[in-house]
Amino acid sequence: METLPRISGGMDLPRFKPGVQHPPVTIALPATLVFPLIGHQGRALQACVVAGEHVHAGQLLAPGMAASAKGVVRAIEDHATAHPSGMTAPSVILDVDHTRESAVDASSATLDLAGIVGHGGAGFSLSRKLSTVADRCRCLIINAAECEPGIACDESLLCHDAGAVLEGIKALITYLQPEQCVLAIESDKTHAITSFEDALKEGKATGEIRVLALHPTYPSGAERLLVNQVLKWQGLERLPSHQRPGDRGIACINVATAHAVAQILNTGAATQRLVTVNAHEACTARVTLGTPVQHVLDVLGALPVGAQRVRVGGPLSGFELADLAAPVLTTCNALTVATPVPEEPVLPCIRCGDCVPVCPMGLYPQQLFALAQAQDSKGLQRKGIDRCITCGCCDIACPSFINLTTHFRSAQSRLREHAETERAATHAEALHERHRERVARDEQRTIPGTEAPTRTAVSSALSRARARRKRSG
Amino acid sequence: MSEQHTRRAVDIGLLRQSTGATWRATPVIMRQVILALLPGIVLYAYLIDARVLLGLTIAVIAALLFEAMVMWLRKRPVTSRLGDGSAAVTGVLLALSVPPGLPAWQLIIGCGVAILLAKHVFGGLGHNPFNPAMVAFAVLIVSFPVTMTDWPMTADPVARVALGDPAGTWDAMTSQTPLDRYRAHARITTGDTVFTLSSPGTAWVVIALAWLGGGLWLLWMRVITWHAPVALLVSLGTCHGLATLISPTAMPIGIALLGGATLFGAFFIVTDPVSGAATPRGRLLFGAGVGVLTFLIRQFGSWPEGFAFAVLIMNAAVPLIDRLDRPRVR
Structure with missing residues (x-):
């Protein structure tokens, strides 16, 4: 080793x-x-x-x-x-x-x-x-x-x-x-x-x-x-x-x-x-994918009581589960049943820079935070927001208790969404451009004698039609 | 397993405690800064002028009152912001930057400028682009040049010799910062004169060393990082060193680094996180810029001590430094 x-x-x-x-x-x-x-x-x-x-x-x-x-x-x-x-x-x-499931022939x-x-x-x-x-x-x-x-x-x-x-x-x-x-x-x-x-x-x-x-x-x-x-x-x-x-x-x-x-x-x-279950008694549970969280906790006798809430994942990457009917899927690695601790009130960022040395990706979380608050997409991209792995180290290091990662996560999804719409718009524009070219090409190719009707031809046809309607009416 | 134990899996606060982040919260940091200043303050009061204590009291009370008033006007929670200690630190830094004999009303105006004009006009804690204490210092020295340059040195034999009154017949002398003496008059060779603790010339050096000690303690406590102070001292020392090579009458490095506001500024002013650069490389650049500008103003400017102006100029350059400093993404 x-x-x-x-x-x-x-x-x-x-x-x-x-x-x-x-x-x-x-x-x-x-x-x-x-x-x-x-x-x-x-x-x-x-x-x-x-x-x-x-x-x-x-x-x-x-x-x-x-x-x-x-x-x-x-x-x-x-x-x-x-x-x-x-x-x-x-x-x-x-x-x-x-x-009982029919035995699977493992060899095949x-x-x-x-x-x-x-x-x-x-x-x-x-x-x-x-x-x-x-x-x-x-x-x-x-x-x-x-x-x-x-x-x-x-x-x-x-x-x-x-x-x-x-x-x-x-x-x-x-x-x-x-x-x-x-x-x-x-x-x-x-x-x-x-x-x-x-x-x-x-x-x-x-x-x-x-x-x-x-x-x-x-x-x-x-x-x-x-x-x-x-x-x-x-x-x-x-x-x-x-x-x-x-x-x-x-x-x-x-x-x-x-x-x-x-x-x-x-x-x-x-x-x-396998899912780690932290409740009054910690254990590792072998859970069939798709099983509702409710069922897992029920079997283990660990359903939340009183002010207790269920958290999926760890203290950094995890989140509080809103509905216990949600299923355990491949990315669910831990369930914690505990009373949430009130977080310290967030203080203003004083640019202390404590978040910089702890960032494993070498980013400047403090600057990203300021740019995210200013919704400066270009600045965020210049400072490498898409490299952020939202590990949460800066959250822990921040002496002003700012949950930086939450801001980065939403900035990332906003940028992703923006890129998606931009791509769709470019695609639509290209389609439109091609359509216009095709129309122009068709116009050029028109055989003499079958030209599009001129303005006078249209108006004379209209007046003929009107006269006909008057006659019949 | 107890609920207390399970909490470890959900509580980011516990992780913050285990890694020491809660020990670095703004109120704690501010208290530590004041603690680091205490030895210097005591020596200042004992060796130079006890009036500094009165000045400190007035400045802190004034700064807190201005802060409370503006927080009330902005309809923000008053007590929590007073408790973070940032206003008190601004008051302390300003009181230590001005002469101890400055009239109280001028000091109070300074505090008003620092809290209202330099800090809250820009959005309060964390948003001020300029160092509040330095803005106040600049406003005061421009507005009250006489009182702002009235440094006590009546008991300083070195100054008396230099100024031509060795017998001590004058009642008082006014001069700008102690550093100014070296600027205005011929170089004083330390070998000829015996320094004693009671003479302000050495007293200022002792106090400067006290600032250095406090600063090193802050470094050790991880309240500040080494980047800006070291960059400042190195760049200032290099500039003065080069100047002595070129012209032998230039200010010696030792005096340049130990005199004036250098050490106080290196550990307590350029380390201000809000108005300084926030990244290691940015801080190096920021400190070095302050050093070069301080030297230029000292050597070629009309001000005796260019530190405050150097800091303000570099404060203005911080957004540029922030923008230029691209992270080296791993």
Whole structure:
């Protein structure tokens, strides 16, 4: 095992990993599962099933969205989603068929990745990620870094199911044929590291997969930072800002996604994920995707009482859940049931610059904040707003308790929306331009004798018509 | 597991505490700045003039009253803003920048200028483009040039020798900042004269070292960063060093750095976050600019001490520095 140096920027947060010591608790299937038709970055998906249709586990409900259990589609209707805004979205509601699933012939199962959505933060489609590096994969990075306090599902996965993870990684190696494969994990997760290394020994893959230990700094597990760390370790140049990891033949895949690949190999469908549940008793829950949060907490006896609220994700990346009917999906890594703490009143920004050294991306959050308040889109872009990974380090560092990341998130979505309309407008303009050209060309091509009627011809025709009407009337 | 324990997973406030951000909130920082000034203030009162204490009291009360008044006029919460201590720090910095014998009404006008004209006209805390204390200083020195240059030095043997009154027959002498003595008269070789603690010439140096000590403490407490002070001292020292190479009668580096407002300004004025640059590179540029301008005004300008004007000019350049300093995105 080799140790990588600390990232520049970021924060050394206290280690708080609830529920890793006990094996995961499997949550029984609920009566209904919910699959919101939303893809990566909020893109709407088109359902490819209809109400009343029987589906089996692993069947695609929409491109990039697979059913996680056998059942009947009850309806496609608006349903609460686990989204910071508390919005509802058209969702496939599935009545679960609790009769025993016919055994899947694991040997015939092919690696069908269409339905796997990355289990990391962004929920990017796995098949699309793999297609960017297909045939030229130089390095496969398995991301087991999980540096935010309060989230421990990946650590728990490695501690208690390292064998399946290894199986998934091996399948990915067979598929991608990378020159090198590394598993990156924070150095303070000693149990997980030992457990994975034992699995490596058992699976005789010690030479195949190298374990890289990261300094436990938040957010060293962010894709871009991790890729740059690994590139530096390999003695290569880091990614320039316009390049994506795929452009350099690097695939960075979350450890839980690798586990999902193993699930497909064994059962034909990736149906479950681990979720850290912080309640009066912390545990890791094995939840079928699409299970309403309500059901998970009910089974664990952890439904919120009184002033308690449910938070999805950690203290930095997470948000308060508006409706408990929202389903657990691939990106949901932790649920916390607690009484929210009133936040300190926000003070004016005094430009102290404390946010600058902690930004892992090397941005100037203070300036971005001022530009976001002034709604200066050009300035924001000049100062690299699109590079912000909204990790929340500046929020913690800010002595005036300003929630900078909230401003950046909305600025980013506003800019994205703006770019979208701009693109649509340019497209419409191009269409119009082409139409005008075509009309002009047609006019030039007009054969003599069939010219468009002149003004006098039109008026004389009108007067003839009027005279005719007068005669008949 | 207790609710207290679960809270760790949701409470950003706890993370702020664990990383020390709550120790850097504006009110805490302001209290630390005043604390860092205390040794210098005590030495000032003891060695130079005890009237500085009266001046400090008047300035702080006036600044707080102006702040309260303007917050009330702007229909903003009065008590919370007074509690952040920024107005008090402005009052303290202004009182320490003016001669201790400045008439109270002039000092109060200065506070009014600092709080109303320099700060709240632009939107209050966090929005003032110019350092309020320096704006007030500039307004005062232009409006009341006589009282603003009335520095106590009656007990200073060095000055007496320099001014031609070694016997001490004059009742009082007025001059501009102690630094001015070195400007106006021949160089005083420190080897010939024995400095004692009671003589203001050395007293000013002792106080300057007290400012330095307070500043280093602020650095250690991470209230300020090293960039602006170091850039200022290096650029000012370099300029004076080059000047001594060219002309032997120029002000020696030691006096340039220890005399006048240099150390006080380096740790308590150019480190003002609001009116200064906010990024490491910007702060280097800002401090260096103040250093060069201070030297130019001292050497070629008609003012004895160019520090306040140098700071104001560089304050005006901060938006430009902010704009030019592009982040090196990782």
